[in-house]
Amino acid sequence: xxxxxxxxxxxxxxxxxxxxxxxxxxxxxxxxxxxxxxxxxxxxxxxxxxxxxxxxxxxxxxxxxxxxxxxxxxxxxxxxxxxxxxxxxxxxxxxxxxxxxxxxxxxxxxxxxxxxxxxxxxxxxxxxxxxxxxxxxxxxxxxxxxxxxxxxxxxxxxxxxxxxxxxxxxx
Numbered sequence: 001x002x003x004x005x006x007x008x009x010x011x012x013x014x015x016x017x018x019x020x021x022x023x024x025x026x027x028x029x030x031x032x033x034x035x036x037x038x039x040x041x042x043x044x045x046x047x048x049x050x051x052x053x054x055x056x057x058x059x060x061x062x063x064x065x066x067x068x069x070x071x072x073x074x075x076x077x078x079x080x081x082x083x084x085x086x087x088x089x090x091x092x093x094x095x096x097x098x099x100x101x102x103x104x105x106x107x108x109x110x111x112x113x114x115x116x117x118x119x120x121x122x123x124x125x126x127x128x129x130x131x132x133x134x135x136x137x138x139x140x141x142x143x144x145x146x147x148x149x150x151x152x153x154x155x156x157x158x159x160x161x162x163x164x165x166x167x168x169x170x171x
Contacts, residue, residue, distance in 0.1 A: 013138055020141035021133045027148040034155040042120045047091075051076070053121070055084050056093060056114050064107045066099070093117060 048056070051074065058073045059065060065073065071081035085108060088094040093114035099105035110118075133141065 017134075017138050017141060020138065020145060021130055023145055024133055024141065024148055025130065027145065027152055031148070031152045031155050034152065039121070046117070046121055048093075048117065048121075049084075051080075051084055052088055052093075053118065055081070055088065056110055056118050057122075059094065059108055059110045060115065060118065063109055066105050066107060067096075070108060088114070 046053070054074055055070060058070060062073070067081050067085060068078055070085075071078045074081060074084075076084075085094060085096065089096060091113075092111055094108050094110055096106045096108055099107050136144070
């Protein structure tokens with residue numbers, strides 16, 4: 001005769017856990033949907049051009065590139081990247097420094113202000129998926145749902161809906 005494993009979750013517990021995972025994921029999706037407005041507002045209100053944003057992103061991923069390397073990574077001419085860097089440097093978003101090994105080469109670094117500008121636009125919304133949530137105990141899931149709902153309420157309270165009048169105008 002096979003005896004049930006006392007440590008194995010009961011059918012009721014498994015159903016409750018599945019219900020909690022679904023509820024958590026629903027709340028999590030609502031939080032992401034609410035925050036999208038804030039991210040879009042940041043994106044459309046930035047003064048960065050797409051090329052400037054791409055340049056900063058490349059430099060954040062591979063700091064210390066030369067202008068020539070950056071131009072190659074962006075698929076633009078060195079003259080184009082020079083103009084992009086001039087504007088970014090004037091805005092305090094990047095800085096150029098002389099290479100310690102080769103004084104003819106100037107390396108580019110993103111400043112804290114540049115990192116902050118990009119983070120405002122592309123804030124990380126990575127959240128645990130079902131495979132992670134299934135690893136939590138029923139008790140942890142039960143404690144997580146009120147927190148997730150609180151996060152949703154906080155996000156909704158902070159969300160601003162941009163109207164057409166609030167968007168920056170092209171000059």
